[in-house]
Amino acid sequence: MRHRYSILFFPLHVFVDFLSLNTAFVGAYWLKFGIIDPVFEPPYATLLWVFNLIWLAEILLFKPYIFPRQLFKADHLIKKMLLLMAVHIALISLYWVAIKGYYYSREHLFITYVLFAGLGAAFRLGALIFLREYRARGYNNRKYVVVGYGKLATTIRGFYDAHPEMGFHFYGYFDQPTAENSDLLQGDYDKLTAYIQANRIDCVYCCMPYIDNSRLKTIVDDAELVDYQVKLLVDFRGFLAKGASVEYHDFLPVLNLSSQMLADFRVNTLKRAFDIAFSFAVLTIGSPFFMLMAIITWITSRGPVLYAQERIGRDGKPFTIYKFRSMYVNAETSGPVLSAGEQDSRITPWGRFMRQTRLDELPQFYNVLKGDMSVVGPRPERQFFIDQIVEVAPEYRTLLKVKPGITSIGQIKFGYAANIEEMVQRLRYDLLYPERRSFLFDMWIIAQTVRVMMQGRGK
Template identity: 75%
Template sequence: MRHRYSILFFPLHVIIDFLSLNTAFVGAYWMKFQTLEAVAEAPYASLWWLFNIIWLIEILLLKPYIYPRQLFKSGHLVRQLLLLTFIHVSIIAVCWVAIQGYYYSREQLLVTYILFLTLGVGFRIGGVLFLKEYRARGYNNRRYIIVGYGKLANTIRGFYDAHPEMGFHFCGYFDELTSENSGFLQGGYETLLEYTHTHSIDCVYCCMPYMDNERLKSIADNAEIYDYQVKILVDFRGFLARSTSVEYHDVLPVLNLSPNLLSDLRVSVFKRSFDVIFSLMALGLGMPLFLVMALITRFTSSGPIVYAQERIGQGGKPFKIYKFRSMYVDAEKSGPVLSGGLLDDRITPWGRFMRKTRLDEIPQFYNVLIGDMSVVGPRPERQYFIDQIVEIAPEYHSLLKVKPGITSIGQIKYGYAANIDEMVQRLHYDLLYPKRRSFLFDMWIIAQTLRVMAQGRGK
């Protein structure tokens, strides 16, 4: 085998992350208690072991260190580290509550994760910078050729020329000689295999629009003999969706271009897990505040504490949404009417405060727990208003592909809508979510929501 050092990245990453995790744990303990004498004794010895076991399980299940060169970038590596750390924090938090480990120092836990992230981010950025410089000096390069000359072939070459830090060195085009490619080819099909052997080619890119299956099969059959990788380029630009997947009909691979990202198991399971953990923590830790709010709601105006209303959820399925009542009873006795903003005289004085701070939405964490809603997602509407919105903006239907949420981009950037036109304006913000949905984007929306709540800028 030739210089395939990338196999060393996996054990190196594992070792560095475990060293960082344990260094952070011990360092945080010393910073908190100014001693290391009891760090390996109960109760912290058990917590120390738990930290390592959870991280090991994450590595075994998620396989976070297996990726091609194209993804070896500081941004991707840091995002991956943040995701792993969040999962680790969530599991530790659940275990902490389950065993009632209130004797552990919260400050020590916080400092541990801060130190770990600092070390992890530092090693990743440093490693990427080192590899860029190392490859710029001509080391650790992959030599590649492109079979089939044309626009697609030029595109892949242009990509690697624009990213020398990836370490891919172009060695020539191979194709049948024609008037269009004359002067651009390194050779033809008859000299391709010999060239890969004599020039130690690591990767052969095959452009499907410009070659037939028989030649592709010949190149693939000889890959193991001549020790090179075969990669197929197919030009799907212009209609390849982000949600494209491969289905196998017996041994025949079929490319599915229908949107199915929103039902992707990995995305859905992780988002649902986060929703449940976040909601349990919000309801558990905030219970005293919620009881106070319930009492104030009860005694400041007559009527029920919690208000239930039918909304339309994912896939057009109706469900009951719950909120602390912010309006007087029978506010809609004449039929569905949108709120006229905080100056609406149907809103109680206490209701205005709850709406400005978004506290009236808190009971919806119950909706999240039972699966009707998510923490982050487009706000659900009533069918009466959806029918009117669709007449102006048919694209509203795309929001029904995702689970509605307690908070959304539209809620942050726009707030409550007083009429259909304002609902359509808010829709333009919410339409961004299905396209950009990710863990980091959800965290950004939650952070912005907390800022709005703290500043009382809800409208």
């Protein structure tokens, strides 16, 4: 039988977790009360049974000990354990309230979970270290071959060569011989099945760009007879980075290459609700402050209080953005020019202060309320500058898939840009946003923006 010891991992994992749970429960009782015997009598004996039954139910429901070798990593194992513990704590809390078990010591429960987390993490880390060493010595390994030679085939081999702790040993490439690859192949397709049987190969990686469907079907059909796994390698990396998703038409998987991920309904709905509530609150509560800002702007530099300018929003749609005027009137009579920063003579003294504290951006909450902008998002630019940016950094088009914002990572980390080169540098920060955006991430960016405003570090 292949890998006869691997089947023991699951029951061992279950046993150790139950042992850790019960040891933590009893140990916490001893630490709290200094004795052990009462823990095996009601009411704590009943609670101990509930502890074990809930953990058993979680194992049956979530199947937490079934994962591929690629996910057998410390962070993944501990995160999964903590997630199970969180569910366990929630269910125990419901049980406690339902039976009105206020006679149970909360300190005992707290110590139990601390001990359980420590024991569980120690076991997982110990098992991980043991398996890595065990596999490094040549045990508990998997043998694999790659069918279809090309860049993708060498990539998967390079991955396993770089991660010997996973225990995958390479046994050769198989493909139709050509002048370029004949010296690199273990054999052609006709020799594959015999080679798998002779060398007891565990896994066959099939590279879809280099193998046709008829040969793939033969490999899959033979897998049941010869007892090996078949895994398909398809290079979606370039597409997935742009937000591709998989749809299922009955049993047929379809790769959607449009950036629908960026228009995720749940994220956008929550984000828009927050934008409306936050903007309405700022405009309502801050109206006296806005009036004061307008008066100071008018007194320090005669001319319009607000500055309106066309910017490009989501999907390339133009809109009018509003700011408190920070430059002298007619500062751009010669055409679109970026600010030269603190040395720009077009900026008024009061305007310089507003830029340092980001106060000139406050009227844009009206743009947010209208739906042209969001509170958090990449800064919108003029078409004149977008055309120049795209020539240097075509990836800027990615930012046009999300709604622009009042503040962004680029605004926090870099600030205002004085030329195209600096705009591209700021772009590197803003490109992080579409992939990482979430409600909590938006809250972090807003908090950092407030800090910059309070410290007057905007440039």
